[in-house]
Structures are given as structure tokens and as C-alpha cells.
Amino acid sequence: MAKTVLEVKDLKMYYFTSRGVVRAVDNVSFELKKGEVLGLAGESGCGKSSLGFTLMGMPTPPGKIVGGSVKIDGREIVGLPEDVLRREIRWQKISMIFQGAMNALNPVYTIGYQMIEPLIYHRGMEKEEALDRAMRYLELVGLSPEIVYRYPHELSGGMKQRVVIATALILEPDVVIADEPTTALDVVVQAQIINLMKKLKKELGLSMIFITHDLSILAEISDRVAIMYAGKIIEIGDSQKIYYEPAHPYTQKLLAAIPRLHEDVDKLEFIPGQPPNLIKPPSGCRFHPRCPYAMQVCREQEPELKEIDKDHHAACWLL
Amino acid sequence: MTKPILKVENLKKYFPVKRGLLGALRGEPPKFVRAVDGVSFEVYKQEVFALVGESGCGKTTTGKLVMKLLEPTDGRIYLEGKDVTDLKTQEEIKAYRRKVQMIFQDPFSSMNPRFRIYDVLEEPLLIHGIGETRAEREELIYKALEMVKIVPPEDYVGRHPHMLSGGQRQRVAIARALILNPTFIVADEPVSMLDVSIRAEILELMKELKEKMGVTYLYITHDLSTARYFADWIAVMYLGRIVEMGPARVVIDNPIHPYTRALLAAVPEPIPERRNIIKELPIKGEVPSAINIPPGCRFHPRCIYMERGLCDVKHPQLVEYEHNHWVECWLAGKI
Ligand SMILES: Nc1ncnc2c1ncn2[C@@H]1O[C@H](COP(=O)(O)OP(=O)(O)OP(=O)(O)O)[C@@H](O)[C@H]1O
Ligand SMILES: Nc1ncnc2c1ncn2[C@@H]1O[C@H](COP(=O)(O)OP(=O)(O)O)[C@@H](O)[C@H]1O
Ligand code: SF4
């Protein structure tokens, strides 16, 4: 049995805004095993990126972790002071490919400069050695090592995304969070990047959290899948179970909304309405205003995640 | 045989590229981005014609040419049999715009943030002088909102665009296109910025409007799955040319052009058993710039079937490979 590299329990991260408290991550628990890819999906605004940032120990202001635990390789990181997080955890134990990062590369510095900065800063490496390592990682992601001397505008979108991936891997973290790493890319480039991530997973035994709202892309890479709705994980388990026997009405609806390339679909299903405001989320089951099966109990009491099969949990009163 | 609503013939749009002072001094010839380079197709009433391809292949430029937001470098455009390529007077263009409407990709930036939804919808009515009185216009606005299921309209007309969700905003954009009762709608990536569930909602709505109201669409997308679902016809574009065209199902289930095959192979599908398999992508490299279009078949540097001496020197033509199925490849049917 592979060992657990990441253990998250009852994690809560709220944004304290002037209009109220946004409960973006609310009682989230899951585990990630070594060499495993956990896919995280859900509609825009359900808290996927917020969860990613929280796991990095860096919620965006005005966000604060208000409860729960995050253990990376057995070590608790909630409550660690910022300088310890920066020196010992972030990028070295857990790293993140940020949503839209390839467009955030600094245009005035070379690729090499942007890649070696953390090596010199975190590892106290000499410049030569750091550059050498950057070149090795560029090769690993399928780029020519000379790219260290190039500027971002000289690279295509696919190449920039490869640079961002290499940068996230360069300190050999135990866990990598990839937030929408292929969303802005064209379909061929997107497939090339997914192939790259599969290869890295196999060759480096990477443990990864792969975030996207696109369930088709998620199926291409995830061993396990977690579906988020309004700040909570409402279904989680083995990916084949999630795709073929989805238990939660929300997961079922999301899957029925995908047009298929080789199948004739008469009518796409869609979920009426929109995800709730997380300042005042609905009572009971947060999905109840949009759920076709909502009952009295759904409006009153919140369902807990319940085991419905081996490695398959869902939170719904119907189960 | 019925006549097409829209017909474009050998349409071209070349954008000049700035040479820079040095280039000009050296007497270098001016360069062009050949964004659209000889495109022909027909769209029939109550049908959806999809233009599919990767970014930069010329889809939006084609849409803007059809909308007459750009002047073509060459080629002709016919609407309902009438040549509309050289509309000159303001009057003629205004009349054309009334018949041909556009829905843009970004529901967030396609609306004036200071306008209320009411103003967003009243603007086209005022421009085209439709509705004599305020009451008449209000009725048209409410009807358009009801059509796209923004109900009850009175709850929404006073809001500003930022007070709507992405899906609602895109529905308002559709209402704005429909309010003039157009013959033809150019929809440029209308769902690509939306969540899957909202995407399905908008596609269903556009499909319903086609079936009930007889709307005809040019649907521009990079997503082959939605094209299969929504479109009757698919044309695949590569570097400014249509390289394959036919009924949607034929193009997707029996693709002939190597580029179409590569695009299809790359589409992710929700089938988790394949997660540990590295996907075969029958294509090399990335799209070259539209300034330096390769000689011969413009796809040849990326084609795994490329035949030296033929593909890299002679340009293939789009030919009818089988009934209604057009392909631009020297080796069509042989690979
Ligand atoms: N810095 C912030 N301050 C206040 N609220 C925030 C902040 N960042 C995010 N939120 C809110 O928290 C919720 C979750 O946002 P998050 O960015 O995690 O969503 P997401 O699932 O990643 O969405 P997407 O798919 O659009 O990237 C949303 O309601 C969002 O508006
Ligand atoms: N106004 C313009 N000036 C110069 N080049 C342009 C202009 N508009 C588009 N292009 C170029 O034309 C090509 C096709 O662009 P576009 O039609 O937007 O493609 P798509 O919509 O398929 O992504 C691209 O190379 C693009 O950079
Ligand atoms: S708990 Fe009730 S409202 Fe929530 S998903 Fe289940 S049936 Fe629907």
C-alpha cells in the first residue's frame, strides 16, 4: 500500500470581507497517496483554487485558515509561522502550478533567471549549479535547455506552460497542485501537456492534485476524483466509480452536461440556477435549491460524507 | 435545391505587418498576415455551420468579414442571393446589420458596464428605429428576455451586467442579438468561457431558437464536441484555409484530412480507464505564424504523412472527396 503524502482534515479557510465571511473552504477532508493523481472538479467559484492556496499555506487575503489540519508527509503545517513555511515547506514539500501562471511570467527576465531564483533563495545554491538544474528540468518537460536564455514573449503558450511545470517541480516537492494547467491552451497543445504530466507521474512518482472544471480532461489523468460544491467536497472516490456510478445528484448532472464526441446526445442536461453565494450558503444540503430530488430533510440538515462503496464517499440524504 | 442564406466565395483577408524602419530602408517587400486565405462555404436556412480550428487559424476574422466589420482583401459575400460585398452607404450597412447579428465570446466585456440590461437591449432598437414609443420598445425587450428565459424580465431590466451570472449575461447577449429578428447569427465562441453546466444551458437555448424560430448560425468554436452536438455542418480551418468540410457527423466519425484526425485524437473524453495511457497524437510541433505560411500544403511541416516533392511544393485544392464531403489533401483517401 502506497504511503499517504497528504492528509487533510476538517480544513476551513474563510475570506473575511467587508460584506461578510465567505466560506470558500468549509470542512474539507481527504487523503492523497504517493504517486496518485487526485482530480478536483466543480463549477466556477466553488472553492477549488482557494483549497489549493490553503494547502500551500498561503490563503489570499483576506482569507484565513480558521480550523482543521493539513499534514504533508506526516508533518502538520497549519499554524506554522510564515518563515518556516517559506524555508521548509512551500515549493520544497508542496508546490503549485497557478491558474494562468504562464501569462504571469515576468517579461523582463529570462526564463532561466525566473527558474533559478527559488533555487538560490531556498536551497542556497550557487548560480552555476542552479542554472544547470534548471536546464535539466527544462529537458525533463520536453524543452531545449537553451530556453533558459530566452524571454517569455519568444515562447508559444505550450512552451510557457512547460516552463511553469518545470519550475513547480524543480525543488522536488512531495505534492504538486496543478490549477487549471491546460485551460487556456488549444486542444492539441492541451493533449501534449496532459501526456507530459502522465509521463512525469510515471517517471517521478509524482503525487498531484489536478484542478479543473472540465471533467473530460480530469478523466484523462485522475486516479481518484473529488467533486466540490459551494466550499465542500460532496463526492470523492475511485475515478471509475465517479464516472460510471456517480452517486451525488450534482455529480450526475455535471456528467450529463458534457457533450460527447462520438455519441449522439439528444439533449444536454444542465443544472438550473447558479452556485450559491458563499457568504450566506443555503441551509442543510447546499445543493438543495438546484436539486431535483430535494426533500424536507435536505433543507434542514446537512448530509455528511458517507461510505457507499469501497473508496467511494458521497454526501446526500438519498444515499 | 434551396438557396443558401449565406454564401462566401474565395474570401481573403490579409493584414499588413509593420516592416519597421530598417526593413523599409532595406527595401524589403511588405509582409502580410494571411488570416483568411481563400475560404468558400454556404449556410442554409435553419442550419448551423461550424467553423472549427485552433486559435489563430482565422475563425474570428471570417466571422468579422461576414459581419462586415472588416473589408475583405478578395472574394465575395452573398446574403439571400444578393451580393453584399461592396455595401457602401451607411444605410445599406445598417440594413445589413439588422439582418446579421453577432454574439461574442466574452459576455463580460461585450456589454457597457454602465448600461442597465434595459439599455443594453434598447440600444439596437433605437439605432434601427424600431418601436415608435417607449411602451412598444419595452414590450419587445420583455419578449426578447422571455425568449432567453430571463424571467420575470422586470426583475432583471434594472440591473447592470455585473449583477448577472456568466450564463445570464450570455443569455442577455443572445437576447440582444435576437431582438432585431435577424436572418443570420454569427456566434463566436459563445460558450467557451462558461462552466460546463451553463454551457449546456446556452447550447440548448441556441438549439431551441434554431428549431422554434428558424434561426441560422455560423458557429465559431475550437471545441469539436460542442460542434458535433450543435452543428449540422463542420468546416475545419488551418492557417486561413478550410481543409475539410462536410456534415458534422461525417467529419467527426470519418475524418479524412490528417489535421482533422489529429484534432479529434486530441479531444479529451470522460473515459477514466485510459488514464495511464500516453495518448498518440498524429501531428508534429505547433502551428506556425500566419506571416510565414509554409509552401505547398500549409500543413506539411506537421503532417506525419507528408510526401516530399509533392506536399512541400504543390498546394492541394479543396475537392469533393465524396458527396458533400470536401478535403484539401493530396493523399485524401490513400492514408
Ligand atoms: N481574495 C478573495 N477575497 C474574497 N473572496 C474570494 C477571494 N478569492 C476567492 N473568493 C471567493 O471564494 C469563492 C471560491 O473561489 P475560488 O477562486 O477558490 O473558486 P474556483 O473553484 O477556483 O473557481 P474557478 O473555477 O472560477 O477558478 C468564490 O465565491 C470567490 O468569489
Ligand atoms: N487586426 C488584425 N491585425 C493583424 N493581424 C490580425 C488581426 N486580427 C487577426 N489577426 C491575425 O490573423 C490570424 C487569424 O486570427 P483570428 O481570426 O482571430 O483567429 P481565430 O479566431 O481562429 O483564433 C492570426 O494570426 C491573428 O494574429
Ligand atoms: S441531500 Fe437532498 S438536496 Fe442535497 S443532493 Fe441529496 S437529495 Fe439533493
Ligand code: SF4
Ligand atoms: S497534402 Fe500532404 S502534407 Fe498536406 S495534409 Fe495531405 S498528406 Fe499531409
Ligand SMILES: [Mg+2]
Ligand atoms: Mg480557480
Ligand SMILES: [Mg+2]
Ligand atoms: Mg477567435
